[in-house]
Structure formats: structure tokens, C-alpha cells
Amino acid sequence: MTLTLTNVTKTVAGETHLADVSTELHPGGFYILLGPTLAGKTSLMRLMAGLDRPTEGQIEMDGRDVTRVPVRKRNVAMVYQQFINYPSFTVYDNIASPLRRSGMRAEQVDTKVREAAETLKMSHLLDRLPGELSGGQQQRTALARAMVKDSEVLLLDEPLVNLDYKLREELRVELREIFARRSAIVVYATTEPEEALIMGGNTLVLHQGRVLQQGPTTDVFRHPASMQVGRSFSDPPMNYAAGDVRQDGNGNREAVLAGGIRLPLLGHLARLAPGRYHFGARASHLSVKRNREDDLSFKAAVTLSEISGSETFVHVDFGEDHDWVCQEEGVHRFELGQQIDVFVNPRDVYAFDTDGWLVASPVRDKTRQAAQ
Amino acid sequence: MDRWPDHKAWFLVLPVAVLVAFSAIIPLMTVVNYSLQDVLGGTYFFVGAEWFEQLLHSDALHGALQRQFIFSFTVLAIEMPLGVAIALALPRRGWQVSLCLVLVALPLLIPWNVVGTIWQIFGRSDIGLGGWTLNELGIAYNYTSNSVDAWLTIVVMEVWHWTPLVVLLAYAGLQAIPDAYYQAAKIDGASAWAVFRYIQLPKMRGVLTIALLLRFMDSFMIYTEPFVVTGGGPGNSTTFLSQYLTRLAVGQFDLGPAAAFSIIYFLIILVFCYVFYRALEGIGKGAP
Numbered sequence: 001m002t003l004t005l006t007n008v009t010k011t012v013a014g015e016t017h018l019a020d021v022s023t024e025l026h027p028g029g030f031y032i033l034l035g036p037t038l039a040g041k042t043s044l045m046r047l048m049a050g051l052d053r054p055t056e057g058q059i060e061m062d063g064r065d066v067t068r069v070p071v072r073k074r075n076v077a078m079v080y081q082q083f084i085n086y087p088s089f090t091v092y093d094n095i096a097s098p099l100r101r102s103g104m105r106a107e108q109v110d111t112k113v114r115e116a117a118e119t120l121k122m123s124h125l126l127d128r129l130p131g132e133l134s135g136g137q138q139q140r141t142a143l144a145r146a147m148v149k150d151s152e153v154l155l156l157d158e159p160l161v162n163l164d165y166k167l168r169e170e171l172r173v174e175l176r177e178i179f180a181r182r183s184a185i186v187v188y189a190t191t192e193p194e195e196a197l198i199m200g201g202n203t204l205v206l207h208q209g210r211v212l213q214q215g216p217t218t219d220v221f222r223h224p225a226s227m228q229v230g231r232s233f234s235d236p237p238m239n240y241a242a243g244d245v246r247q248d249g250n251g252n253r254e255a256v257l258a259g260g261i262r263l264p265l266l267g268h269l270a271r272l273a274p275g276r277y278h279f280g281a282r283a284s285h286l287s288v289k290r291n292r293e294d295d296l297s298f299k300a301a302v303t304l305s306e307i308s309g310s311e312t313f314v315h316v317d318f319g320e321d322h323d324w325v326c327q328e329e330g331v332h333r334f335e336l337g338q339q340i341d342v343f344v345n346p347r348d349v350y351a352f353d354t355d356g357w358l359v360a361s362p363v364r365d366k367t368r369q370a371a372q
Numbered sequence: 373m374d375r376w377p378d379h380k381a382w383f384l385v386l387p388v389a390v391l392v393a394f395s396a397i398i399p400l401m402t403v404v405n406y407s408l409q410d411v412l413g414g415t416y417f418f419v420g421a422e423w424f425e426q427l428l429h430s431d432a433l434h435g436a437l438q439r440q441f442i443f444s445f446t447v448l449a450i451e452m453p454l455g456v457a458i459a460l461a462l463p464r465r466g467w468q469v470s471l472c473l474v475l476v477a478l479p480l481l482i483p484w485n486v487v488g489t490i491w492q493i494f495g496r497s498d499i500g501l502g503g504w505t506l507n508e509l510g511i512a513y514n515y516t517s518n519s520v521d522a523w524l525t526i527v528v529m530e531v532w533h534w535t536p537l538v539v540l541l542a543y544a545g546l547q548a549i550p551d552a553y554y555q556a557a558k559i560d561g562a563s564a565w566a567v568f569r570y571i572q573l574p575k576m577r578g579v580l581t582i583a584l585l586l587r588f589m590d591s592f593m594i595y596t597e598p599f600v601v602t603g604g605g606p607g608n609s610t611t612f613l614s615q616y617l618t619r620l621a622v623g624q625f626d627l628g629p630a631a632a633f634s635i636i637y638f639l640i641i642l643v644f645c646y647v648f649y650r651a652l653e654g655i656g657k658g659a660p
Contacts, residue, residue, distance in 0.1 A: 072561035
């Protein structure tokens with residue numbers, strides 16, 4: 001069953017929650033809604049579920065208009081950030097509840113419940129009440145309840161966000177495997193670019209109620225259509241600096257960035273015509289040491305250095321209010337205000353036009369990948 | 373090596389010990405003391421458990437105790453469902469919320485003897501709006517002479533006065549339920565009854581138990597309002613435990629029996645406190 005949204009807009013009390021969203025979701029597909037809080041992820045899911053009606057636009061399932069069909073007549077299931085289960089039901093009864101409501105025979109319910117519990121590794125917890133379970137187990141119960149239903153659309157609204165790091169990683173991997181076997185449309189909302197990359201599938205980047213870009217997750221990541229997508233789909237957000245591409249008398253071109261940084265136009269940047277651009281580089285492509293021969297280096301002052309796990313995020317300032325973040329493997333110590341050399345390879349730099357649209361993105365070169 | 377235990381730490385406990393002694397232990401022991409003695413013209417006689425035996429066989433006490441239980445259970449049976457129903461009917465968001473809550477909570481802000489006075493006047497068949505209207509409608513109503521009417525008045529007054537507390541607690545419980553539960557129920561296609569029975573009620577279990585405890589304790593110790601409205605009458609029909617105790621101690625100045633009664637009353641409350649405390653402890657484990 002294909003779910004089609006055409007020019008969907010949702011306004012609540014004069015406030016636009018979704019603006020002109022069009023997309024098509026296919027059965028068996030895995031779709032990620034990526035965007036910060038208030039981007040409209042939950043609003044979009046509520047429309048897909050039928051909990052809300054769009055102010056404008058149309059929602060179709062297999063060509064049939066379901067815009068005004070209420071939720072109980074659609075075959076959807078949803079899992080939330082909070083762990084939502086019936087408090088007075090055991091895990092077994094919780095998982096069985098949607099099946100029983102549909103009037104399924106008891107033996108069949110039993111088989112299905114045990115199957116779902118098996119998949120989510122909670123067969124030993126069937127007699128417990130939700131209150132007696134850990135957060136991870138409660139969310140597994142909710143997931144099992146949503147999956148057992150064999151719904152056509154399965155909506156997961158940041159289901160792992162309230163779990164601790166370890167559990168999240170574990171469940172993420174399991175979920176990816178479970179979804180791969182299903183024929184339903186699975187929609188998964190997240191605020192974390194990293195999670196989107198791990199889960200794969202297709203990504204819709206949402207920002208302020210608009211779908212900025214959609215497509216296979218890795219494509220969207222590699223070729224952000226606009227500067228905003230670059231910001232949304234990078235953590236920390238992509239670093240930007242404005243610059244001019246100039247051509248000298250010999251026809252040699254180079255870009256001069258803010259702070260007087262001269263950027264050689266290597267690789268994909270070579271075809272940039274003279275003019276003004278915004279150049280962008282991901283934090284992971286910035287380094288405090290030279291990694292390649294043709295790396296560009298510039299001087300900057302350290303404004304903040306934070307260590308996260310085994311990585312160091314160095315915030316640097318190279319004048320004119322340009323604060324960039326540099327992500328470096330390993331634990332490093334820097335003094336505040338210390339002048340350091342920052343390196344970036346021009347081949348990793350994105351170029352956007354003055355309206356913020358992508359002009360040139362790094363080509364993914366197999367041989368170069370291998371050389372790294 | 374010599375080791376002398378350091379007893380200096382006891383001095384730190386002393387202020388609390390003195391405070392507790394003066395505020396709780398000494399008054400309580402005075403009562404115990406009275407309950408075991410008879411006073412005659414300034415002379416004290418030790419009478420042992422005589423007062424207790426006399427009380428436990430006293431019809432007046434049995435009557436008061438029975439009325440007390442009937443009263444408490446009647447009031448609870450009305451206030452709990454009514455409170456939950458009102459809480460469910462209140463708006464969940466918007467400016468109306470504070471308005472409704474203030475209106476609902478109004479009876480709680482009125483001093484108890486004023487509540488009694490309000491109903492005492494309201495129910496009078498000569499000048500009270502309620503009592504007069506009933507009589508004009510052809511319903512013979514007089515709480516000073518008819519014990520059923522007296523009971524009705526006291527129960528209605530108690531419900532009017534204290535249901536708001538149940539409403540407030542139940543409402544707080546309802547507000548604490550995340551919206552996602554209702555969405556999930558909608559997606560599951562659950563009926564309004566199913567939402568109440570399987571989501572709202574279990575989620576309110578904690579606050580409702582607390583409401584039940586508070587209301588039971590308070591109604592079990594009710595004194596002021598019946599004292600003002602009916603003074604325990606007509607006859608003994610609305611004489612509850614506190615009224616009886618006061619009559620014994622202040623009215624008849626039977627200090628020995630009154631002290632013995634105080635202890636029995638206190639023990640009853642203590643037992644219920646313990647039972648409820650255990651019940652409360654269990655709540656944390658059952659529901660999330």
C-alpha cells in the first residue's frame with residue numbers, strides 16, 4: 001500500500017506546523033523524518049496516522065483519498081517517545097490487546113503474541129506488569145504491541161530517545177533487522193543525524209514544517225540540497241563561510257574566504273564560475289593536523305574544547321564571527337584562546353550559491369576513500 | 373587501650389527529645405493516667421481497666437461507632453465516584469481550567485464551623501432557602517426533628533464540602549497522563565469507557581488511594597459541622613464518635629471514661645492509618 005501526501009499543510013491557531021508537504025511512501029520502505037524539535041515530525045506523523053486532518057492538501061492510500069478517514073478506520077500503529085502501555089495489563093495482555101480488539105481467535109492471538117515477544121526478546125517477561133519493567137523493556141512491549149498488529153503504516157516517533165545510550169544502540173540494531181523483514185511502511189522520526197545514517201533507508205529532512213529534501217539517506221547526507229539541510233543533517237551542524245571565486249589574468253581561479261583564507265579550487269570545486277558562494281565543511285572533515293598533502297590550513301583561536309567519548313570537539317574562531325567546530329578523533333587538550341592551525345581538504349568542501357542552494361558537492365572517489 | 377564510648381552525641385538529640393516529650397508523650401501519658409483512675413474530690417483512686425470495660429460494653433459507644441462507620445462509608449461512596457466524574461468533566465486546557473478549579477475548590481476555603489452555619493441556616497424550614505423550598509414543594513423536611521432529614525443534611529453538607537478535594541486530586545492525576553496515551557488509545561480504536569477503565573483509572577490509582585485515605589480519616593473524625601448543624605440530634609441520631617467524646621469529657625466531666633475513650637478512638641485511627649500506609653506502599657509497585 002502506497003501512502004501519498006499531496007501539498008499537505010497544517011495550521012493550528014494561525015501557526016503553521018506543516019507547509020506544503022508532498023511525499024510518497026512505498027510499502028516495505030523505511031522512512032526517516034529528520035529534523036530538530038518543532039520541525040514538524042510529530043505533526044506529520046499525526047496526519048499520516050489520521051489523528052489530525054490537514055488544513056489543506058490530500059492524503060491517499062493506494063490512490064484512495066483517506067484525508068478525512070478517522071484513525072480507527074485506518075490500519076496504523078504508533079510508538080511514542082514515552083513508554084505507552086496499559087498500566088494494569090500484563091505484557092502479554094498488552095501485546096494481545098490490538099489483536100483481541102480485532103476479534104481474532106484466542107489460539108491465533110497466543111501464537112502471534114509469543115512470536116512478537118520472541119522477536120523482541122521478551123518471552124520471559126510476559127507475566128509482568130509494565131510498572132515492573134525497565135524503560136527498555138517497557139518500550140519493547142510498546143514496540144511488540146505496535147508490530148503484532150500487522151498494520152500497513154507503522155509510525156515510530158523518536159522511540160529510543162528516552163532510553164540510555166547502551167540500550168538505544170542495542171535496540172536500534174534490532175529494529176533495523178526487524179523492519180527489513182516487514183512489508184509495512186515504516187516511518188521513523190529522529191532528531192539525530194547519526195541515527196538516520198545508522199538506520200539507512202530514505203530520509204526526509206524537515207525544518208520549520210517544510211520538507212527540505214527527501215531521498216535515500218546516504219544521498220541526502222552526501223548531497224545536501226541546501227545549507228539548511230547541511231545544518232540539519234550534520235551534528236555538529238555544517239560549518240559555513242562566505243567566499244568569492246576570482247579569476248586572474250591567466251584564467252586561474254581560486255576562492256577567497258572570510259578571514260582571507262585562500263581556498264584552491266580542487267576536484268569538484270574546479271567548475272565554479274567566478275562569483276559569490278557559501279562554502280561548507282563538516283566538522284568531521286576539519287582537523288587540527290595535516291592529513292593529506294593538499295590540505296588547506298588556516299589559523300584560528302580556540303574558543304571551546306569539549307571531549308565527547310573518544311572524540312574532541314574544538315570550537316575555533318577565525319575572525320569576523322566565524323565559529324567553526326572541528327571534530328578530532330582522540331582526546332586532545334587545548335588552551336582557551338590558543339592559536340592553532342586548522343586543516344581542511346578542499347576536496348571535502350561543499351559550495352552553495354548565495355540563495356543557499358547546493359552548487360558543488362564532493363565526489364565520492366573510491367580510490368581516495370581507499371587512500372584515507 | 374582504653375575505649376570510653378562517647379555519649380556527647382546524646383546532647384544533640386536532647387532538643388528533639390524534649391520537644392517530643394512535651395508535645396506528644398506527656399499529654400498522651402496524662403490521658404493514659406486519667407483513663408486508669410477515678411477522681412473524687414481531689415483524691416485519685418486506681419481503678420485499673422474499669423473504664424475500658426465499661427466503655428466497651430456501653431451501648432452509647434456502640435451506637436456512635438456504628439453511626440460513624442455508616443457515615444464514613446456513605447460519604448466515601450458518594451464523594452469518590454462523584455469527584456472522579458467531576459474531574460473527568462473539567463476542561464483539560466485553556467483559560468477555563470483555572471476558573472473551574474477555583475470554583476470547585478471554593479468550599480474547601482470556608483472555615484469548618486462556617487460551613488456548618490451555612491447549612492444550618494440553609495436547611496431551616498422557616499427561613500432557610502433549602503429547607504423552606506423543600507417544604508413549599510410539599511416535602512416535609514425538618515432536620516431538627518426528623519433523624520433521616522438530619523442525616524441527609526449532614527451527608528449532603530459533607531459531600532458539598534469535601535468532594536472538591538477528591539476532584540482536585542483526581543484532576544491532578546488525570547493531568548499527569550501524557551497525551552500519547554490518548555493518542556495510542558485512539559489508534560487502538562478504544563472506546564471512551566475503555567480509555568477510562570484501562571488508562572485513566574489505573575493511572576489515577578495512586579492519587580485516588582490518597583484521596584480515599586484523607587477522606588476516610590477526616591470523615592471519621594468529623595466534629596465541627598454536625599456540632600453546629602444538629603448538635604448530634606435529634607436524639608442521638610447524628611452523634612458520631614467525636615460528639616460522644618466531647619459530651620463525655622466536657623458535658624458530663626467524666627474524665628476517666630473520656631480518657632479511656634480517647635485512647636480507644638486513637639487506637640482505631642492508628643490501626644486504619646497503618647492499614648492505609650501499607651496500602652499506599654503497595655501502590656508504588658503495582659502501577660507505573
